[in-house]
Amino acid sequence: MFVLPWMVEGGADRVNIDLIEGLVAGGADVTVCATLEADHRWEHKFAELTPDIFVLPGFLSLSDFPRFLLYLIASRGIDTVLITGSTLGYQLLPYLKSAAPETAFLDLSHTEEMHWLNGGHPRFSVGYQDALDMNVVSTRHLAEWMVERGSDQEKIRIMYTGIKSNPVSMTATERGEMLRRFDLDESALTIIFAGRMCDQKRPLKLAEILNTLKLAGVRFNALVIGDGELRPAFEALIKDYDLGANVRVLGAKPHADWLSLLAVSDVLLMPSEYEGISVALLEAMAAGVVPVVADVGGQDELVSEEMGYLIPHGENEVSHYVAVLQSIAVDASMRERKSQACRQLIAAHYTAAATNRQWLEILDEAHRNRSASTRQLLPLGLAKELATSALESRRVTTYLDQIYATHCLTNEAQTEVPFKRGFIYLLIARVRHYRLAKYVLDKPLTKKVVRKMRILLS
Numbered sequence: 075m076f077v078l079p080w081m082v083e084g085g086a087d088r089v090n091i092d093l094i095e096g097l098v099a100g101g102a103d104v105t106v107c108a109t110l111e112a113d114h115r116w117e118h119k120f121a122e123l124t125p126d127i128f129v130l131p132g133f134l135s136l137s138d139f140p141r142f143l144l145y146l147i148a149s150r151g152i153d154t155v156l157i158t159g160s161t162l163g164y165q166l167l168p169y170l171k172s173a174a175p176e177t178a179f180l181d182l183s184h185t186e187e188m189h190w191l192n193g194g195h196p197r198f199s200v201g202y203q204d205a206l207d208m209n210v211v212s213t214r215h216l217a218e219w220m221v222e223r224g225s226d227q228e229k230i231r232i233m234y235t236g237i238k239s240n241p242v243s244m245t246a247t248e249r250g251e252m253l254r255r256f257d258l259d260e261s262a263l264t265i266i267f268a269g270r271m272c273d274q275k276r277p278l279k280l281a282e283i284l285n286t287l288k289l290a291g292v293r294f295n296a297l298v299i300g301d302g303e304l305r306p307a308f309e310a311l312i313k314d315y316d317l318g319a320n321v322r323v324l325g326a327k328p329h330a331d332w333l334s335l336l337a338v339s340d341v342l343l344m345p346s347e348y349e350g351i352s353v354a355l356l357e358a359m360a361a362g363v364v365p366v367v368a369d370v371g372g373q374d375e376l377v378s379e380e381m382g383y384l385i386p387h388g389e390n391e392v393s394h395y396v397a398v399l400q401s402i403a404v405d406a407s408m409r410e411r412k413s414q415a416c417r418q419l420i421a422a423h424y425t426a427a428a429t430n431r432q433w434l435e436i437l438d439e440a441h442r443n444r445s446a447s448t449r450q451l452l453p454l455g456l457a458k459e460l461a462t463s464a465l466e467s468r469r470v471t472t473y474l475d476q477i478y479a480t481h482c483l484t485n486e487a488q489t490e491v492p493f494k495r496g497f498i499y500l501l502i503a504r505v506r507h508y509r510l511a512k513y514v515l516d517k518p519l520t521k522k523v524v525r526k527m528r529i530l531l532s
Contacts, residue, residue, distance in 0.1 A: 075104070075105040075106070075107060075143075075146060075147065075150075075152045075154070075155045075156070076090060076094065076104065076105070076106045076107070076156050076158065077107050077109065077143070077155060077156065077157045077158070077160050077163035078090060078106070078107070078108055078109070078157075078158050078159055078160055078163075079108065079109055079110045079112070079159050079160045079161070080108050080110050080112035080113075080114055081106070081108055081112075081114040081115075081116045081117045081119070081120050081127075082112060082113065082114065082115055082116055083115060083116055083326065084270070085184075085235075085352060085353035085354065086158070086159060086184060087116055087119075088353050089182075089184075089212075089235055089353065090120075090158065091116075091119055091120065091123065092236070092237075092238060092426050092429070092430070093429075093430070093433055094106070094120065094123050094124065095123055096426070096429075096430030096433060096434075097433075098123050098124065100434070103124070103126070103150065104123065104124045104126065105124070105126040105127075105128070105146055105150055105152060106120050106124060106126065106127045106128070107127075107128045107130055107143065107146070108127075108128070108129045108130065109130055109131070109139070109160045109161075109162045109163060110131065110160075111129075111131045111132075114129060117129070126150070128142075128146075130142065136465055136468060136469060137465055139162065139166070139465070140166050140169055140170070140461045140465075143166065143170060144170065144173055144174060147170070147174045147177055148174075152177060153176070153177055153178060153441070154177065154178045154179075154180070154437060154440070154441070155170065155177055155178070155179045155180070156180050156181065156182060157179070157180070157181045157182075158181060158182040158183070158195075159195055161191075161195070161198065161468075162464065162468055164181070164195070164198040164199075164201075164202050165460075165461075165464035165467065165468070166461050166464055167179060167202050167205045167206070168202075168205050168451060168452050168457045168460050168461070169457040169458055169460060169461035169464075171205045171451045171452075171457075172450065172451050172452045172453070172454050172457035173454060173457065175450065175451075176444075177444075178207045178208075178437070178440045178441045178443070178444040179205065179206050179207055179440075179444075180206060180207060180208045180209070180210055180436070180437070180440050181195075181198075181199050181202075181206055181209055181210065182210045182211075182212075182233075183195050183196040183199050183209070183210070183211050183212070183216060183220075184211075184212045184213075184216070184350035184351075185212075185213075185216065185348055185349055185350035185371050185372075186216060186219055186348070186371075187348065188348070193219075193223070196211070196216055196219065196220055197223070199211075199220060199225070200220050200223045200224055200225045203225055203226060203229060204451065205451055206229070207229075207440040207441070207443040207444045207447070208229060208230075208231060208436060208439060208440035208443060209225065209229055209230045209231070210230075210231050210232075210233050210436055211230060211231075211232055211233070212232070212233060212234060212235050212350050212351060212372070213232065213234070213350050213351055213371060213372025213375055214232055214372060214375055215350075215371055215372040215374075215375065216350060216371070216372060217230045217232050229443070231436050231439070233429060233432050233433060233436060234351070234375075234423075234424060234429065235351060235353060235356060235424070235429060236356075236424045236425045236426040236427065236428050236429030236430075237353065237356045237357055237360060237420070237424060237425065237426055238425065238426035238427070239329070239333055239357055239360065241333065241336065241337065241357075241360050241361040241362070241417075242333045242334050242336065242337040242361070243337065244334075244337040244338065249337065249338045252334070252337075252338050253295065253338055256295075256297070256322050258295040258320075258322065259293060259295060261293075262293040262294050262295050263292065263293065263294045263295070263340050263341065263399070263402065263403040264294070264295045264296075264297065264338055264339045264340050264341070265284075265294055265295065265296045265297070265339070265340070265341045265342075265343045265399070266296070266297045266298075266299070266335060266336065266339035266341070266342055266343070266358070266363065267280055267296065267297070267298045267299065267300070267342070267343050267344060268299040268300055268332060268342075268344075268354045268358075269299075269300050269344065269346070269352075269354060270300050270301070270302040271300050271301055271302030271303065271304040271305040271308055272302045272303060272304055273304070273347060274346060274347050274348060274349075275300070275302075275344070275346055275347070276345050276346060276347050277298075277300075277302075277304050277305070277307075277308040278304065278307060278308060278311060279345045279391075279392075280298070280308070280343065280345055281308055281311035281312060281315065281317075282311075282392055283343065283345060283392055283395045283396065283399075284296055284312075284315070284317055284320065284321060285311075285315040285317060286392050286393070286395075286396045287395075287396050287399055287400075288315070288317060288320060290396055290400060292396075292399060292400055292403050293403070294320060294399070294403065295320060295321075295322075296317075296320055296321040296322070296343075297322055297324060297335055297338075297339065298321060298322065298323045298324060299324050299325070299326070299327050299332060299335065300325070300326060301325050301326045305323070305325075308323070309323055332354075332357070333357070333361070336357065336358055336361040336363055337361060339358070339361075339363050340363065340364065340402070340409060341363065341364050341365075341366055341399065341402055342354070342355065342358040342359075342363045342364070342365045342366065342367065343366050343367075343395070343399070344365070344366075344367040344368060345367075345368050345385070345391070345395065346367070346368045346370055347368075347370070348370050348371055349367075349368070349370050349371040349372070349373055350371050350372055351371065351372045351373060351375065351376050352367075352373070355367060355373065355376065355377075356376070356420060356424055358416075359376070359377075359381065359382075359416035359417070359419065359420050360416070360417065360420040360421070360424075361417075362413035362414065362416055362417045363413070363416070364381070364382050364383075364402060364409055364412045364413055364416065365377050365381070365382035365383065365416070366382060366383045366385065366395065366398050366399060366402070367382070367383070367384060367385070368384070368385055368386075368387065369384035369385055369386045369387075370387070376419075376424075380412065380415045381412050381415040381416045381419060382412060382416065383398045385398065
């Protein structure tokens with residue numbers, strides 16, 4: 075059983091789909107449980123592999139989640155549970171493990187997120203390790219990060235992501251025709267970017283790099299794939315920088331279109347804030363697209379000097395990107411050598427078949443660990459109390475997320491004063507319940523002060 079937050083377009087769920095496909099091909103039955111309300115736009119892709127899919131918020135009250143998960147484990151004879159990216163999945167883990175001791179529990183993590191909950195889901199992986207039979211991570215960097223924070227290294231296994239996509243092959247004529255369809259210069263360096271338009275992927279930094287590249291006199295095209303909350307800001311910068319002749323913002327694209335666009339591209343440019351190892355990076359390298367990417371997460375485990383460039387964050391970051399892109403633009407033979415090295419590396423070491431073989435070995439080892447463990451994790455009563463607390467935490471967090479979306483994700487100038495005004499009115503309404511406060515608030519001078527405050531806040 076896979077316990078995940080959602081089924082959405084992106085690298086993490088592409089990995090999940092590939093793992094499920096490998097299990098189904100080997101004769102396993104797979105159940106999928108999503109724990110969040112979301113636009114599960116990739117649910118149909120999961121449904122192509124298994125009919126046993128449950129979006130829990132769609133038909134259950136939150137308080138019924140733990141009982142239903144245990145029902146699935148019992149009714150389907152589930153012997154393995156994988157938690158990946160689900161906060162509630164981790165929080166319910168002590169209860170599930172105590173109530174289903176014959177089931178092996180694993181988790182899969184891709185990248186730490188230091189801006190969220192002290193490291194994001196890998197931090198949960200550290201904290202809940204005693205309830206897991208195996209921790210699986212997709213980079214050596216993340217394994218070391220977890221060990222530094224207290225994880226037992228013996229229970230961590232590194233499983234690099236493999237891909238199964240076959241690169242699209244195009245002749246020079248076909249490549250030129252596609253670029254002309256976008257009204258782009260077929261003889262210029264073609265740069266591609268793919269990712270969600272959000273803070274993690276730093277699309278505004280991408281715009282700055284492209285502008286500086288243009289000012290440096292480099293002829294280039296840029297194909298930008300992805301949607302997200304920062305797309306309007308990115309497009310505004312492209313207009314301000316007068317990059318309309320060079321840049322095509324294509325939005326989200328089907329996977330087949332992404333592979334075709336890789337076939338006309340020379341360079342993958344990804345100035346991310348943080349990454350594990352991006353699936354887009356793997357697929358670009360498989361197509362022979364030279365990576366120029368941020369030196370973050372586990373990307374140095376994949377990209378070496380033979381095949382691409384790692385750019386560190388820092389004061390001279392933009393100039394470093396531009397210098398590298400300039401050198402690639404003028405040296406076609408060097409670009410071709412790196413392109414071939416990329417293809418060879420991915421074909422030799424990062425295939426979906428290799429990942430699935432390792433995945434099955436990890437599952438076997440997790441079951442051996444479960445069998446070797448003789449102690450009960452927690453008394454069932456205590457585990458149930460922890461699950462109750464987790465559900466209450468989820469309820470409060472959901473409420474606070476709604477407040478955040480209402481008051482913090484809109485224009486600050488429009489929301490700050492109304493929010494403060496509402497808070498003060500709420501405070502006054504609350505304190506009126508106290509006899510002394512009511513006495514004070516009913517005094518003429520106090521009423522005058524309150525009226526003045528309302529005028530100032532209106």
